[in-house]
Amino acid sequence: MMVLSRRFAKELTSKLPSVEELTDAEKEEMGRTTCLGGICSRPTSRPLTGFSRGSVDSKTLRRSSSVRGLQISDEGGGEEEEEEAGAIFRFAPKFGENEEEWDTDLDIEEIKDPYDPTGRINYLEACKIYGVIPISYFVRHMTDTNLTMRHHGLGPKGTKALAVPLISNTSIISLNLSDNWMEAEGTAAIADMLKENCYIVDLDLSENNIGNEGAEAVSMMLLENTSLVKLNLSGNKLHDHMVEHLSRILINSHTIKFLDLSHNVLGDRAGEILGPAIAENTGIKELNLSWNAFRGKGAVHIAKGMGANIFLQVLDLSYNGFGNEGAAILGEALKINNVLEELNISNNRITVVGALRFSLGLQANKTLRVLSMARNPMQNSGCFVVLKSIHANVNSAIECLDFSDISVDEAFGQMYETMKSLNPLFSVKHKGNSPVSSVDKRKCSVADPAHDKASL
Numbered sequence: 166m167m168v169l170s171r172r173f174a175k176e177l178t179s180k181l182p183s184v185e186e187l188t189d190a191e192k193e194e195m196g197r198t199t200c201l202g203g204i205c206s207r208p209t210s211r212p213l214t215g216f217s218r219g220s221v222d223s224k225t226l227r228r229s230s231s232v233r234g235l236q237i238s239d240e241g242g243g244e245e246e247e248e249e250a251g252a253i254f255r256f257a258p259k260f261g262e263n264e265e266e267w268d269t270d271l272d273i274e275e276i277k278d279p280y281d282p283t284g285r286i287n288y289l290e291a292c293k294i295y296g297v298i299p300i301s302y303f304v305r306h307m308t309d310t311n312l313t314m315r316h317h318g319l320g321p322k323g324t325k326a327l328a329v330p331l332i333s334n335t336s337i338i339s340l341n342l343s344d345n346w347m348e349a350e351g352t353a354a355i356a357d358m359l360k361e362n363c364y365i366v367d368l369d370l371s372e373n374n375i376g377n378e379g380a381e382a383v384s385m386m387l388l389e390n391t392s393l394v395k396l397n398l399s400g401n402k403l404h405d406h407m408v409e410h411l412s413r414i415l416i417n418s419h420t421i422k423f424l425d426l427s428h429n430v431l432g433d434r435a436g437e438i439l440g441p442a443i444a445e446n447t448g449i450k451e452l453n454l455s456w457n458a459f460r461g462k463g464a465v466h467i468a469k470g471m472g473a474n475i476f477l478q479v480l481d482l483s484y485n486g487f488g489n490e491g492a493a494i495l496g497e498a499l500k501i502n503n504v505l506e507e508l509n510i511s512n513n514r515i516t517v518v519g520a521l522r523f524s525l526g527l528q529a530n531k532t533l534r535v536l537s538m539a540r541n542p543m544q545n546s547g548c549f550v551v552l553k554s555i556h557a558n559v560n561s562a563i564e565c566l567d568f569s570d571i572s573v574d575e576a577f578g579q580m581y582e583t584m585k586s587l588n589p590l591f592s593v594k595h596k597g598n599s600p601v602s603s604v605d606k607r608k609c610s611v612a613d614p615a616h617d618k619a620s621l
Contacts, residue, residue: 284330436463
């Protein structure tokens, strides 16, 4: 039993206001104070009103406290007793009230969960529903601006759980989910999430085996999403049967500026459909089609699409099979295209004949700044004819040429030195040399990202 000193009880009661000092409203409010079974409660509409000094004396206090397991002694109590008594009196009611008219605290409405702006609670609940283990890395970084979750083994169910809190997430702008094997089911969940989320602008879904249904879900999502700017679908084994969905991305999306379809298995049929889609596109500025299987007619259609496009600034066609015919069409496209600034056609089976036909377009083009033709069987003669065509074009904007892994002779070197004297920013990279300055190195490295990835 808790013991309170009489001195402390008197001190407490002496500090309480008198009934005469209270207003009629406060007296009425005191009448609503209740106590049931030693647990006191009051309406939550206003704060608790204190005792009246006149209503509590030491006898009453002793008598009422016995109900609560308290005992007031005449001896002085310590600070610990005073602190405990103070806690009790803060919630004490007016005595003599009819307790049976009041509900117990069991009837009080359950307190709702606090607002969760991070989505952490939703994520943990979603993990329970889908039967997956929550990823602590995601929980810790849900408020990051750039979230990178590569190689986390999410799978379809883990991706679906991840998509739940992302629907309302307002922090993440760049989301990298590369290599999580989310497949079509998980990809569809991310696509549905992006129909609601308008904050993510950069999405990397590379190496996830998204399948035909996943590609369709992404293309349909872009009909509603108006915020996504950069999309990476590389390494997903996308083939010709999925090209209808990919062409829909090119034709219907007006917000996507950077699209990466590299390291897939897109071939001639895909080229025949993607070519016209490239021509119709009105938004994409950078397109990566490297490491596919564009050859023959497919390559020709891609080249024609580039010529008709008036928005594309960077095009990577490296590691395909354009050959001499594709190179010739690319040359024709350069004659009419006045927007493209960077072109990579490295490792495309272009021989001396193809280089000669391609170089005709360089004599008329005024916008191309970076050209990479590395690792083509064009030999020194092909390199020399390209360099000579650029020299013949007084309006040429080319600053960097990349002929990596191709040997050149002394005549080529002399031509290069002449052009270098006229334009100090001009640089050429070939077998046996490297760019002459850090600025040149930066420019030429941009021209061949596919080679950099292959060399890792």
